[in-house]
Amino acid sequence: MADPSSYRPQPGQVPDSPGVYRFRDEHRRVIYVGKAKSLRQRLANYFQDVAGLHPRTATMVTTAASVEWTVVSTEVEALQLEYSWIKEYDPRFNVKYRDDKSYPSLAVTLNEQYPRVQVMRGPKKKGVRYFGPYAHAWAIRETVDLMLRVFPVRTCSAGVFKRSAQIGRPCLLGYIGKCSAPCVGRVTPEEHRELAEDFCDFMAGRTGAYLSRLEKEMHAAAEEMEYEKAARLRDDIGALRRAMEKNAVVLADATDADLIAVAEDELEAAVQIFHVRGGRVRGQRGWVTDKVEAVDTAGLVEHALQQLYGEEKGEAVPKEVLVPALPEDTPALGQWLAERRGSQVSLRIPQRGDKKALMETVHRNAQQSLALHKTKRASDLTTRSRALEEIAEALELDSAPLRIECFDISHLQGDDVVASMVVFEDGLARKSEYRRFQVKSFEGQDDVRSMHEVVSRRFRRYLLEKSKTGEWDPQAPQAPQDGEDGPPEDDGKPKRFAYPPQLVVVDGGQPQVAAAQRALDELGIDDVAVCGLAKRLEEVWVPGEDDPVVLPRTSEGLYLLQRVRDEAHRFAIQYQRSKRGKRLKAGPLDEVPGLGESRKQALVKHFGSVKKLRQATIDQICEVPGIGRKTAETVAAALAGAVPAGPAVNTATGEIIEDENPAPAGASSERGTEQ
Numbered sequence: 001m002a003d004p005s006s007y008r009p010q011p012g013q014v015p016d017s018p019g020v021y022r023f024r025d026e027h028r029r030v031i032y033v034g035k036a037k038s039l040r041q042r043l044a045n046y047f048q049d050v051a052g053l054h055p056r057t058a059t060m061v062t063t064a065a066s067v068e069w070t071v072v073s074t075e076v077e078a079l080q081l082e083y084s085w086i087k088e089y090d091p092r093f094n095v096k097y098r099d100d101k102s103y104p105s106l107a108v109t110l111n112e113q114y115p116r117v118q119v120m121r122g123p124k125k126k127g128v129r130y131f132g133p134y135a136h137a138w139a140i141r142e143t144v145d146l147m148l149r150v151f152p153v154r155t156c157s158a159g160v161f162k163r164s165a166q167i168g169r170p171c172l173l174g175y176i177g178k179c180s181a182p183c184v185g186r187v188t189p190e191e192h193r194e195l196a197e198d199f200c201d202f203m204a205g206r207t208g209a210y211l212s213r214l215e216k217e218m219h220a221a222a223e224e225m226e227y228e229k230a231a232r233l234r235d236d237i238g239a240l241r242r243a244m245e246k247n248a249v250v251l252a253d254a255t256d257a258d259l260i261a262v263a264e265d266e267l268e269a270a271v272q273i274f275h276v277r278g279g280r281v282r283g284q285r286g287w288v289t290d291k292v293e294a295v296d297t298a299g300l301v302e303h304a305l306q307q308l309y310g311e312e313k314g315e316a317v318p319k320e321v322l323v324p325a326l327p328e329d330t331p332a333l334g335q336w337l338a339e340r341r342g343s344q345v346s347l348r349i350p351q352r353g354d355k356k357a358l359m360e361t362v363h364r365n366a367q368q369s370l371a372l373h374k375t376k377r378a379s380d381l382t383t384r385s386r387a388l389e390e391i392a393e394a395l396e397l398d399s400a401p402l403r404i405e406c407f408d409i410s411h412l413q414g415d416d417v418v419a420s421m422v423v424f425e426d427g428l429a430r431k432s433e434y435r436r437f438q439v440k441s442f443e444g445q446d447d448v449r450s451m452h453e454v455v456s457r458r459f460r461r462y463l464l465e466k467s468k469t470g471e472w473d474p475q476a477p478q479a480p481q482d483g484e485d486g487p488p489e490d491d492g493k494p495k496r497f498a499y500p501p502q503l504v505v506v507d508g509g510q511p512q513v514a515a516a517q518r519a520l521d522e523l524g525i526d527d528v529a530v531c532g533l534a535k536r537l538e539e540v541w542v543p544g545e546d547d548p549v550v551l552p553r554t555s556e557g558l559y560l561l562q563r564v565r566d567e568a569h570r571f572a573i574q575y576q577r578s579k580r581g582k583r584l585k586a587g588p589l590d591e592v593p594g595l596g597e598s599r600k601q602a603l604v605k606h607f608g609s610v611k612k613l614r615q616a617t618i619d620q621i622c623e624v625p626g627i628g629r630k631t632a633e634t635v636a637a638a639l640a641g642a643v644p645a646g647p648a649v650n651t652a653t654g655e656i657i658e659d660e661n662p663a664p665a666g667a668s669s670e671r672g673t674e675q
Helices: 039-046 057-064 075-089 137-147 156-169 189-202 208-223 227-245 297-309 330-341 353-395 445-467 510-523 557-584 597-607 610-615 618-622 628-642
Strands: 018-024 030-036 066-071 105-108 117-120 129-131 259-262 268-277 282-291 318-324 347-350 401-413 415-425 433-440 502-509 531-535 539-541
Touching: 018 039, 018 075, 018 189, 018 502, 030 039, 030 075, 039 066, 039 628, 057 502, 075 297, 117 137, 129 189, 137 189, 189 208, 208 227, 259 297, 259 353, 268 297, 268 353, 282 297, 282 353, 297 330, 330 557, 347 510, 353 557, 401 445, 401 557, 415 445, 415 557, 433 445, 445 502, 445 510, 502 510, 502 557, 531 557, 539 628, 597 610, 610 628, 618 628
Parallel strands: 259 318, 318 347, 401 502, 502 531
Antiparallel strands: 018 030, 018 066, 105 117, 105 129, 259 268, 268 282, 401 415, 415 433, 531 539
16 A cells, blocks of 8 residues: 555646546556546645545555646546546546446448348447437337338348349348348339438437328328328338337427436446437436445436447437536536537436426436346355455465466367466456467477466566566566567556466466466566366365365355366367467468468459469469569469369269369368368
8 A cells, every 4th residue: 555645746746727637556557537627626635634535535545656647728628538548548446337238229230332220239330320229129129120111121131131132032021021122123222221211210209200291192192092002101100100109208399318317325326328319218228336436426427428428429419418416517518518419418407397207217217226236246246255265265365366367278189289368356257358378489288388388478578567667676587678578558558467466376286386386486476376276176286285275165265266267268278279270271372471361362363263373373473463573473382382182073973073163262272182
């Protein structure tokens, strides 16, 4: 724990102007980002007597080792910079909302020649129009099924679309009238895009004008005695009305608004958002968060607004945002929202009427979400804490191992030797910290030697980054040098191997444990514990001991070690299989130095197959765009060195089959060729 007075800025050094500040820990990680109207006044609050600070704030300032700031012109710029830095550095002491589930959205891929309507989850993509999110995917599919009668937009995948175009027949939806079948040319690309845009307009809430137009067309068809057309329009209107009924009217004045409600206790908070478009609830989503910083309801609302609209532009930001409490910098937030929308945005607390009643409904949803989350997490948190305590007690550690790293070696009979490193923090997998290694120092099968190499490389990089901050003596034994895996950048971002674990777990018994411990000893690292988990009897081995540590079969600590070991094993096998698969799929063109994927594809496309490419002259190869004389000579030499297989034979007729079909780039050059 650092003493805040050791890095407190000198009086008068901090400017009295708007800005954003960052607290860093001893490893130069950014652990907290904040903004202020006056940097001088705000930072002074952190350097009071620690006993008078909020417990979470006190933990942050004692974890930090330095503070720095950036001056900006306006509070809006400070808001934007704070959001950008929180997203970039992922500080551990900032409130970060996480979705309590992955909500599906209705997406229209307007970035394609033939837009497609589909259910999408995950991050938003450029050029795709989104509606929702919805609570359930089946709700989207029911709505789409009703609307395809009126807007027969493509819903098939790229593979189905391409196949239908090749055979000249549409899929089932094309035959039953729920797709306009652009794949076979029933409509032009322009007509299909117009259908997709009409679909988007209707989903965006512009329903009244469209229904009125259909009703006029229906009456006109009836007057002209085109009764079949009138009946079809009548059914279309009914389908659209049924689709609209799935979203009940909640605000009578066709309001476009987002309603945000917060439910919180001392440790956690839940946020619920209702997206209202055209007076109807078009989507709903929720977040939960740990209150890792001292923050009130207004602060939680501010963080929610940043996360909700930080990546949005245009109509995705509504005209009106209703909240339970106004943030401290309401004018700056309002201006920031207006800049993202391109027009004025009203940020306020509903006081009466339908909007206040709907806000109460949203708040009830937030309370239920928080209660459900706490019910699920209570048992999980208790179990993880007990597991870490049991591991610390069994291995005689000074404290619970909050960060555990596990290493595993994988190969296939000595080929494609790789290793994995998985990371668990507070008993939970932290997949962004996972790392993969290729064993480079030798060839063949030797798990012990491989383990020594991998652990050495991991901790040598850790020492390299410590040496950059002056925390490691450059004259120490095995001191890392610049260029070993590349020097780290001092930017506060999470680095590849910057943070040491409290415990290293290896998949194996005494030999692997001894190899890992030897690697740490050679580097002079004495504050990281090592153990191994052997698969045969699930025994825990520690360095220098002839007998294993036996944890009870019902032990939560043993169960956590098994989860860590199994995850490392899974990750290593996944990497080894992908590496082996790439090697087996490699063709002779893959051996040509300097020949990238684009030029390989160009060569195969130009000649039709690798067999014909092998028969081509150097001058003919030079005719391919992007292939120079030197590259052509290299390609010809590489193919000449590859031994072609014998001709393929039809076993039924004895006929020799000529290879006329193009071979895909990177695939085997001849049937039966061994690489």
